[in-house]
Every structure is written in structure tokens, then in C-alpha cells.
Amino acid sequence: MDIKAGLWQQQTMKLALTQELTQAIALLQYSAHELSAFLESKEMENPLLQIEDNNIRAIDPQVDRWKPKGKKIDKDEKNWIEQIGEKVVALDEYLLSQLNMKEVTPGQKKVISYLIQCIDENGYLIADLEEVSAHFQISSAEVQLCVNLLQDLEPDGIGAGSLRECLLIQLRKKEQKDLLAEKIVDEYFLLFADKKWKDLAKKLEVDIKEIQRVFDCLQSLNPRPGAIFHHEKPAYIIPDVIIDREGNNLAVKVFDDAVPKVRFNETYYKQLVTYKNPEVSRFLQEKQQDYHWLIKSLEQRKETLLKVGLKIAEKQQDFFHKGPQFLKPMTMKELSDELGIHESTVSRAVRGKFAQTPYGMLELKSFFTSTIQTVSNESASSSQVKSMISRYIAEENKQNPLSDQEIAQILEDREGIIVSRRTVAKYRDRLGIPSSSKRKRYE
Known part of the structure; x- marks a missing residue:
């Protein structure tokens, strides 16, 4: 191979991203919020650039309230009660207020107060009990006693270490005891959650309808007892x-x-x-x-x-x-x-x-949605197909729910839409709908 040093002329075509083009691309993908922030930063960099926000103002609820056309609303007619802000109570405050009413020792109160700070937004206890024991220099039994006292507070299920324990606490606090539900959650929770109910019914020697009843009972419980105290600030969306x-x-x-x-x-x-x-x-x-x-x-x-x-x-x-x-x-x-x-x-x-x-x-x-093939020359969107799948599942016989293959066949027969079983399963998962075996009811 002959390699020599020299000068040659060569013509090439390429796209050079200038500063102007780069800025135009960046601005195009900014939302209204992002664009406002970008302009404010540019104002700091460029003294010749002046930002005027006279067109933006805060909404005054006393001035900007909606009123029907042609009708004047006097101040006396306004319902000011509606404008009083809601008092938000934090979960830790709510639990500490109950703890003050309990007969606990100063040492127990100190440990429980610490445990309350270790509860996540769903109401679950995320503390390592061995570390708590070492931190307060108390035995594991004393820590567990404090955990039990915490779980005795309201809302029911608070301070649990897992979903199984959360449901079990709520079942044991019910006035009308459900021993079968407690036994299933305590000893056969994974088998029950996987909906292997026939095997479970054989092990417990009960009718499968009893397992269905327990399922309905658990549906009435709260798997996230702390969520009602978790208040997020509303996200305001500005249309573009x-x-x-x-x-x-x-x-x-x-x-x-x-x-x-x-x-x-x-x-x-x-x-x-x-x-x-x-x-x-x-x-x-x-x-x-x-x-x-x-x-x-x-x-x-x-x-x-x-x-x-x-x-x-x-x-x-x-x-x-x-x-x-x-x-x-x-x-x-x-x-x-x-x-x-x-x-x-x-x-x-x-x-x-x-x-x-x-x-x-x-x-x-x-x-923007993908195109679904139909038996006619017309086309259907993926969102339309998802809506149809959701409707068919809502109208199905719950004792004999539709399989993904049956839904695919119905879509072809009734709507003229050709989709595979795997596509139906994918859309069903995106809709958060469980499979037919987990939708089946036994009564």
C-alpha cells in the first residue's frame, strides 16, 4: 500500500449546526414553562435583551371569579367559604397526636416517635429494627413492642412492614372476625395473590366460592393507609x-x-x-x-x-x-x-x-397513533383498539372471561380489525387489565 503525504482538493456536503440553528432546535422542543425559564436566563446573559412580563399576572380569586354573562355579582353574594384553604394534616402529626393519648412510658414514646419518622408516604415502616435496637440500646423485644403500639394507631394498617402485614392488621382490627381471610393472608398469601385458588381451596378444604368471598373482603381494605395524608401540589399545565x-x-x-x-x-x-x-x-x-x-x-x-x-x-x-x-x-x-x-x-x-x-x-x-390493519380499506388507530378491548372486557361474563385469543377473534368478526393475540395482550397490559385467569370470578 502506497502512502504519501500531499495536498488534495475534495468536495463534500455536510450539515453544520450553527449557533443559530442549535438555538432554534432547542427552543422548538421547549414547553411554555421551559421557554420562560430559558428567556429569563438569556436576559441575564444579554443586557440588550429585555423581558416584559406585563402580560402575565397572578389570578385574584376575588376579581377573576367566573360569573354568568349579563349578571353582576356583588361582594355580598360571593361565597367566601369556598375560598378558605383546606387545612392539611401531615401523617406524622396525626400519629403523634394519637400517641399523646396513649399510656406509654417516656422511653417507648421516644422510640415510637422515631419510628413514625421512618414511615413512608404509603404508610409502611421502612426502619431496620436491629438498627433501632442498637440506636436506643434496647432489646429487640422492646422494639417490637413499640412497633405493635404504633400499629395500634389509626389509620388501620399503619406501620406495617409489608402488604401482607398491612392487610393482616386491618383484618384483625375488624369487629366481625374473618378467620378464613386471616389464615389465607397469614399463611397462603403468595398462593392467593397468584390466584391459584383451586389449589388453595383443596389445601383449606373449602369451596372455591369462599376464596372468592375472601378476595372481595380484601378488596375493601386499604393497601396504602398513609396515602390519604400525602398531598402533592397540583401541577398546572399551560397549553401551547x-x-x-x-x-x-x-x-x-x-x-x-x-x-x-x-x-x-x-x-x-x-x-x-x-x-x-x-x-x-x-x-x-x-x-x-x-x-x-x-x-x-x-x-x-x-x-x-x-x-x-x-x-x-x-x-x-x-x-x-x-x-x-x-x-x-x-x-x-x-x-x-x-x-x-x-x-x-x-x-x-x-x-x-x-x-x-x-x-x-x-x-x-x-x-399520533399507529395504524391497525382491517379487512376493509379503512384503517383503525391503536387507541381505538384499546378502547374496544376495554369495552369488551367490561361487558364480559366474569365467570367465563374472554381470553386474549377470543378478544382478537371478536375484533376481527365484529369490527373487521386484524390483530394478533400478542397485540391484544400488549394493549391489555398497557390498560392495566389483568389476564383472563385473574379476572375470573367463581360466583
Whole structure:
């Protein structure tokens, strides 16, 4: 092989990601919240960039309450009781208030107070009892006594170490004892949970209907006794696109009212431009160019979002006029081909963004579903098939539930939709519906 050093000319084609293009791509995939945060950070970097958020204000419930058109509501007519905030009681506070009413020694109270801090949001005790014993320098029996005192508090099942123990505590606290349920949960919980009820009925020498009764009893218990005290702050979603009905037509707009407006700081620019300094001039030129790039990127983002929103409205008219069950199959590739843009651009445009529709706030990506083959020339979406599967299972005979193969056959016979048994099983799992053997009832 002859290897020589030299100079050659060669023509190549490649896409160079400029700063402007990189910024445009980043802005396109930002949600309204992320875009606002990005603009605030840019304001800190660029003194020529001025953020105006006069269009954003907090809602005053005394001023902005909804009222019917043509009717004035006086202050006296307002129900101020509805505006009083709910008092939230934490789980540890609730348990400690009960502990103060119990006859326990100061040492026990100290240990139980520590154990209360080791309860997770579902109400389960996650402490290592051996470490608690060593920490307080007490015996394992004394620690277990404190655990028992903790589990005696309300809500029933609190302080359990497992789901089995949680259910068992609740069963033992019931006024009407269910000895069979206690025995099953205590000794045969895994066999019962796997729904191997015929084997369990033989071992316990009871009718399988009794096992079904125990199952119904356990369904009434709370597997997460601490969850009622876990309050998460509500997540407020700002729509990026609004798609609304106007008679027989659909109106689409990009909702940018929640995004701060970007302005050029003319005053600051005029002050600095008077300095006859090359470095200042270079700085101003870079920041002025950065401002123009940002404005152009924001305009491109809005234009792309509007194009995608319009195309979604155009292709999903039945959904917006008739309901969610009429969602048609549509892919990002199909949309990108019609808009003349790359598929990745569509993907970035819908990432983490929501549309306000007549049927509530929906993710833009939820409008994209795969195509399911049918016996006719028409096509069905995967969401439609999931809805049908859910409906058939809800209407089935619970004593003889439909298998995945039977559901696949029904879809072909009744709806003309061809899906495999494995596809039905996959969609059923995504819907959180158990298999036919676990849906079966014996009464």
C-alpha cells in the first residue's frame, strides 16, 4: 500500500449546526414553562435583551371569579367559604397526636416517635429494627413492642412492614372476625395473590366460592393507609396550542400569552454605543446579533407549532367534532411528509407540549397513533383498539372471561380489525387489565 503525504482538493456536503440553528432546535422542543425559564436566563446573559412580563399576572380569586354573562355579582353574594384553604394534616402529626393519648412510658414514646419518622408516604415502616435496637440500646423485644403500639394507631394498617402485614392488621382490627381471610393472608398469601385458588381451596378444604368471598373482603381494605395524608401540589399545565370548535369549523392558535415578551433594550444600547471602544463595539454587535437570532428562533417555533396544530386539526376533524373514540391513526412521518419538514422537527414540536381542546387538556403526542390493519380499506388507530378491548372486557361474563385469543377473534368478526393475540395482550397490559385467569370470578 502506497502512502504519501500531499495536498488534495475534495468536495463534500455536510450539515453544520450553527449557533443559530442549535438555538432554534432547542427552543422548538421547549414547553411554555421551559421557554420562560430559558428567556429569563438569556436576559441575564444579554443586557440588550429585555423581558416584559406585563402580560402575565397572578389570578385574584376575588376579581377573576367566573360569573354568568349579563349578571353582576356583588361582594355580598360571593361565597367566601369556598375560598378558605383546606387545612392539611401531615401523617406524622396525626400519629403523634394519637400517641399523646396513649399510656406509654417516656422511653417507648421516644422510640415510637422515631419510628413514625421512618414511615413512608404509603404508610409502611421502612426502619431496620436491629438498627433501632442498637440506636436506643434496647432489646429487640422492646422494639417490637413499640412497633405493635404504633400499629395500634389509626389509620388501620399503619406501620406495617409489608402488604401482607398491612392487610393482616386491618383484618384483625375488624369487629366481625374473618378467620378464613386471616389464615389465607397469614399463611397462603403468595398462593392467593397468584390466584391459584383451586389449589388453595383443596389445601383449606373449602369451596372455591369462599376464596372468592375472601378476595372481595380484601378488596375493601386499604393497601396504602398513609396515602390519604400525602398531598402533592397540583401541577398546572399551560397549553401551547388551543384547538377549539367554531360551529362546523376548527380554530387553531398558539397560546403564547404565558410566555414573557422579548424586547430590545434601546436605552441601554444608546448608552453603550457612544463609547468609542473596539471591545464595547464588538460586545454590542455580538449581543445585538444574539437578540436577532433569538427573535427569529421564537418566530420559527411559533410558526412550526401552528403548522403542526393546523395539520392535527385537519386530519383529526372527527375527533374534535364527534369525540375521542373517533381518533384516526396518524404518524409523525406522515405529518412531516405533508408539511415538508423532517420527522424529528415534528417530534421536537410535540415534545412535552399540550393542546387545549373541547375534550380537555391533551398531550400533542397523544394524537399520533399507529395504524391497525382491517379487512376493509379503512384503517383503525391503536387507541381505538384499546378502547374496544376495554369495552369488551367490561361487558364480559366474569365467570367465563374472554381470553386474549377470543378478544382478537371478536375484533376481527365484529369490527373487521386484524390483530394478533400478542397485540391484544400488549394493549391489555398497557390498560392495566389483568389476564383472563385473574379476572375470573367463581360466583
